[in-house]
Amino acid sequence: MADADSPFARRGVKVEVETTEAAELDIILYDIDEATIEKAGRSLANLPLMREDIRVDGINIRPVDQIDVAFIVSRTEAASVVTIIRFWPEAERDAKIELIKALNWLATLRGATGI
Amino acid sequence: MTPETYKAMSERERMEFALSHGIAAVAGRQISFEDNIEKALPKDTRNIDIGIVIRARRWMAGMTQHQLGKKTGISAVQIQRYETGQTALPSRHLVRIARGLDVPLAAFLDFAGAISGASEKGEAQRIERFSSVQTQKQAG
Numbered sequence: 527m528a529d530a531d532s533p534f535a536r537r538g539v540k541v542e543v544e545t546t547e548a549a550e551l552d553i554i555l556y557d558i559d560e561a562t563i564e565k566a567g568r569s570l571a572n573l574p575l576m577r578e579d580i581r582v583d584g585i586n587i588r589p590v591d592q593i594d595v596a597f598i599v600s601r602t603e604a605a606s607v608v609t610i611i612r613f614w615p616e617a618e619r620d621a622k623i624e625l626i627k628a629l630n631w632l633a634t635l636r637g638a639t640g641i
Numbered sequence: 642m643t644p645e646t647y648k649a650m651s652e653r654e655r656m657e658f659a660l661s662h663g664i665a666a667v668a669g670r671q672i673s674f675e676d677n678i679e680k681a682l683p684k685d686t687r688n689i690d691i692g693i694v695i696r697a698r699r700w701m702a703g704m705t706q707h708q709l710g711k712k713t714g715i716s717a718v719q720i721q722r723y724e725t726g727q728t729a730l731p732s733r734h735l736v737r738i739a740r741g742l743d744v745p746l747a748a749f750l751d752f753a754g755a756i757s758g759a760s761e762k763g764e765a766q767r768i769e770r771f772s773s774v775q776t777q778k779q780a781g
Contacts, residue, residue: 554644555644583745584745
């Protein structure tokens with residue numbers, strides 16, 4: 527999915543962008559158009575981590591056209607994997623960040639993975 | 642889950658679903674942080690890359706190697722070896738260190754990736770600057 531000009535493409539690292547079920551449901555809930563989703567996916571594929579990204583307890587948030595994209599980056603043997611966890615309108619950012627902090631996502635991660 | 646059910650949930654429930662289910666979906670892709678942490682790290686990550694992050698995080702937590710060792714059950718000498726990249730870091734020890742420092746594992750993956758990758762040279766420089774400041778402080 528990365529462009530030929532992407533730093534990752536130049537380094538020979540394939541980048542995969544995927545969405546979770548919650549992210550797909552957010553697309554419906556907030557009526558996010560395909561162009562925004564495409565733009566978000568391309569941005570993440572070209573540069574999975576940017577200094578401008580907001581980071582909250584291990585989760586990255588990238589604003590794209592008044593929509594916030596919450597994601598994590600991991601790595602398989604074959605590729606870097608960007609997993610979009612949620613979308614929400616930029617106007618709801620502060621409330622969502624507070625919620626993430628309150629939920630202490632690390633505890634959730636431990637519970638989900640059994641760590 | 643149907644869109645209707647999702648819509649009927651409170652925002653807190655949606656976030657809980659996203660975080661737990663989202664991470665579980667990643668685990669479903671066979672990227673369990675505990676089992677496959679070496680695979681989750683960028684291929685060209687060196688021992689020293691992750692060591693720099695551990696040291697920076699330990700300093701940020703205001704802990705000595707001895708204190709972190711006591712908290713994790715790993716000897717201070719071994720922690721010093723990890724921090725300086727002398728010894729490869731087993732995933733089970735990284736999990737314990739992350740818990741001891743109370744930081745998510747993703748912090749190590751993100752930062753170590755940033756150091757060894759080309760995407761965020763600024764982060765690496767920031768950590769190096771931070772390390773250098775701390776070294777000067779300790780020397781002084």
